[in-house]
Amino acid sequence: MARSCVGLLGASGETGRSILEGLxxxxxxxxxxxxxPASLSKPANVAFKDKGVQLRAVDLGASEDSIxxxxxxxxxxxxxxxxxxxxxxxxxxxxxxxxVHMSRDQKEVVYNHVKRLHLPYxxxxxxxxxxxxxxxLPSGKIDYVVGLxxxxxxxxxNVPSALTDLRDIGRYVAQVxxxxxxxxxxxxxxxxxxxxxxxxxxxxxxxxxxxxxxYASAEEYERQIVEADTKLKDNxxxxxxxxxxxxxxxxxxxxxxxxENTPEYARYLGYLDGKKLYPDVKFTSFESYLQEVVSGKAxxxxxxxxxxxxxxxxxxx
Amino acid sequence: MARSCVGLLGASGETGRSILEGLxxxxxxxxxxxxxPASLSKPANVAFKDKGVQLRAVDLGASEDSIxxxxxxxxxxxxxxxxxxxxxxxxxxxxxxxxVHMSRDQKEVVYNHVKRLHLPYxxxxxxxxxxxxxxxLPSGKIDYVVGLxxxxxxxxxNVPSALTDLRDIGRYVAQVxxxxxxxxxxxxxxxxxxxxxxxxxxxxxxxxxxxxxxYASAEEYERQIVEADTKLKDNxxxxxxxxxxxxxxxxxxxxxxxxENTPEYARYLGYLDGKKLYPDVKFTSFESYLQEVVSGKAxxxxxxxxxxxxxxxxxxx
Numbered sequence: 001m002a003r004s005c006v007g008l009l010g011a012s013g014e015t016g017r018s019i020l021e022g023l024x025x026x027x028x029x030x031x032x033x034x035x036x037p038a039s040l041s042k043p044a045n046v047a048f049k050d051k052g053v054q055l056r057a058v059d060l061g062a063s064e065d066s067i068x069x070x071x072x073x074x075x076x077x078x079x080x081x082x083x084x085x086x087x088x089x090x091x092x093x094x095x096x097x098x099x100v101h102m103s104r105d106q107k108e109v110v111y112n113h114v115k116r117l118h119l120p121y122x123x124x125x126x127x128x129x130x131x132x133x134x135x136x137l138p139s140g141k142i143d144y145v146v147g148l149x150x151x152x153x154x155x156x157x158n159v160p161s162a163l164t165d166l167r168d169i170g171r172y173v174a175q176v177x178x179x180x181x182x183x184x185x186x187x188x189x190x191x192x193x194x195x196x197x198x199x200x201x202x203x204x205x206x207x208x209x210x211x212x213x214x215y216a217s218a219e220e221y222e223r224q225i226v227e228a229d230t231k232l233k234d235n236x237x238x239x240x241x242x243x244x245x246x247x248x249x250x251x252x253x254x255x256x257x258x259x260e261n262t263p264e265y266a267r268y269l270g271y272l273d274g275k276k277l278y279p280d281v282k283f284t285s286f287e288s289y290l291q292e293v294v295s296g297k298a299x300x301x302x303x304x305x306x307x308x309x310x311x312x313x314x315x316x317x
Numbered sequence: 318m319a320r321s322c323v324g325l326l327g328a329s330g331e332t333g334r335s336i337l338e339g340l341x342x343x344x345x346x347x348x349x350x351x352x353x354p355a356s357l358s359k360p361a362n363v364a365f366k367d368k369g370v371q372l373r374a375v376d377l378g379a380s381e382d383s384i385x386x387x388x389x390x391x392x393x394x395x396x397x398x399x400x401x402x403x404x405x406x407x408x409x410x411x412x413x414x415x416x417v418h419m420s421r422d423q424k425e426v427v428y429n430h431v432k433r434l435h436l437p438y439x440x441x442x443x444x445x446x447x448x449x450x451x452x453x454l455p456s457g458k459i460d461y462v463v464g465l466x467x468x469x470x471x472x473x474x475n476v477p478s479a480l481t482d483l484r485d486i487g488r489y490v491a492q493v494x495x496x497x498x499x500x501x502x503x504x505x506x507x508x509x510x511x512x513x514x515x516x517x518x519x520x521x522x523x524x525x526x527x528x529x530x531x532y533a534s535a536e537e538y539e540r541q542i543v544e545a546d547t548k549l550k551d552n553x554x555x556x557x558x559x560x561x562x563x564x565x566x567x568x569x570x571x572x573x574x575x576x577e578n579t580p581e582y583a584r585y586l587g588y589l590d591g592k593k594l595y596p597d598v599k600f601t602s603f604e605s606y607l608q609e610v611v612s613g614k615a616x617x618x619x620x621x622x623x624x625x626x627x628x629x630x631x632x633x634x
Contacts, residue, residue, distance in 0.1 A: 099429050100433060112414060115414040115415070115586060116414045185587065258435075268501045270501070270502065270587050
């Protein structure tokens with residue numbers, strides 16, 4: 001296969017790291033990590049050089065704390081001017097319609113900008129992470145990796161949702177971005193389908209503990225969204241934790257109650273089905289991932305943000 | 318083929334009439350024309366009964382002058398409750414991205430509502446009408462059918478645009494709505510590709526007249542949009558003519574300058590290509606349509622709105 005050159009913005013984020021690893025593992029890509037001038041000397045970026053990755057400063061005229069979607073608009077414009085052959089905006093989320101989730105709607109702004117530019121694109125969504133898919137154990141022994149707020153089970157616990165190991169995302173990306181079938185298209189990839197109750201059953205089986213099950217209704221999540229919106233308006237100093245409370249509730253409503261995070265609903269929205277395109281991609285099964293978790297060998301995600309998650313977690317209960 | 322039941326809102330509009338004729342011609346559909354209670358006794362609606370079409374009152378809780386997109390939101394909600402198997406929102410326009418055209422953006426609101434409902438859908442776009450595709454002749458002999466404002470040629474006149482005879486739309490719709498391949502998808506159908514200069518050449522050839530060619534730049538259309546926006550804000554009594562000025566300029570920019578109204582760009586946006594799906598559909602060639610026009614046998618569109626078009630036309634020059 002001819003080598004392709006990939007520019008990667010956000011390589012030090014959770015999804016960005018997975019994509020970088022997936023492209024390196026594949027071996028057919030020349031990778032340029034894009035970073036803001038002020039970030040070039042950060043240890044995470046310096047470390048990329050040791051992996052044979054180029055580092056390049058990109059000035060997008062946006063401030064340090066700009067949200068990813070704001071950075072992507074000037075990046076897409078620059079990509080169009082540079083004749084980039086395929087732009088992959090930041091999707092990498094569960095399948096959702098427009099108008100039900102704050103982050104999804106911010107991404108739609110980028111997608112529409114890309115389309116107005118007539119810039120070749122591929123939108124990749126990946127379902128819900130394994131890493132956010134399981135509850136704490138009563139013994140506390142897996143607290144070291146539990147992240148998102150909300151230990152309760154959305155709805156009746158019987159809604160199937162598409163799960164993907166964060167570490168497998170890059171592997172899918174390496175397949176998708178060299179595939180002509182996915183040019184100017186949306187692709188939905190995932191590892192396995194699980195319901196919340198099935199996950200609880202499996203974790204009980206693997207740990208030998210009994211996990212209390214508390215179910216949360218749609219109304220409860222709607223109430224939390226209203227509460228978060230009020231806080232966002234009145235207490236801007238609680239921006240981060242209120243935003244987490246809001247987006248988490250919107251996710252639970254979408255995948256846990258309305259059942260939108262499935263290959264079927266993604267197909268309904270216009271996505272190609274990654275399972276059909278790439279039936280042979282190797283991925284970690286959810287069971288073996290959960291075994292890692294219970295055996296104390298898993299790695300937490302968003303480690304820097306854990307205090308925030310804990311705060312939002314407390315508020316949500 | 319099993320008969321299907323089709324409910325049709327807006328059957329007395331230009332596109333609605335074409336769809337009704339297309340479904341009747343096909344012969345495999347039971348048709349129910351939906352009309353607001355107050356409109357049931359209108360002559361146009363009464364006339365439908367003579368064609369073997371049922372008439373049914375539908376109260377969408379919207380006022381008489383509500384725009385179609387506002388009517389469609391409660392209609393989609395009702396369709397979901399009624400278990401409608403396929404909802405076809407009002408598309409029937411040239412291919413365009415979100416964020417460049419007022420009408421397209423109003424439609425996006427409906428599309429997103431439909432998707433949040435998980436209501437099965439098909440979005441059908443049809444390119445630009447033959448009926449709005451040609452200039453006046455110096456002799457005035459085809460003034461009887463010329464409609465939209467703007468006799469000038471967008472850009473350099475060499476941008477191909479997908480044209481469809483308004484009267485053929487219904488024929489395509491009859492194909493699309495019984496096709497499983499188009500369920501939960503967008504479809505772009507069109508008759509032929511023409512550039513503005515080619516159209517002028519053909520009309521000169523058919524009429525024996527020489528048509529003066531004045532070209533309008535992107536900046537000129539942008540200026541007209543700003544002017545229309547100002548009028549819309551300051552002179553609400555000019556709502557209709559200013560809106561026509563705005564949407565016409567936005568159309569010319571899209572199909573005449575950016576070249577968005579093509580099957581290729583539609584494919585880029587995610588549409589299926591009607592030419593590939595239905596290669597055998599019979600349609601009127603643009604040349605034979607233009608012969609009708611020159612011979613005085615064509616029928617004008619939007620006859621009731623012609624004074625408005627004339628007014629917008631004068632303003633735009």
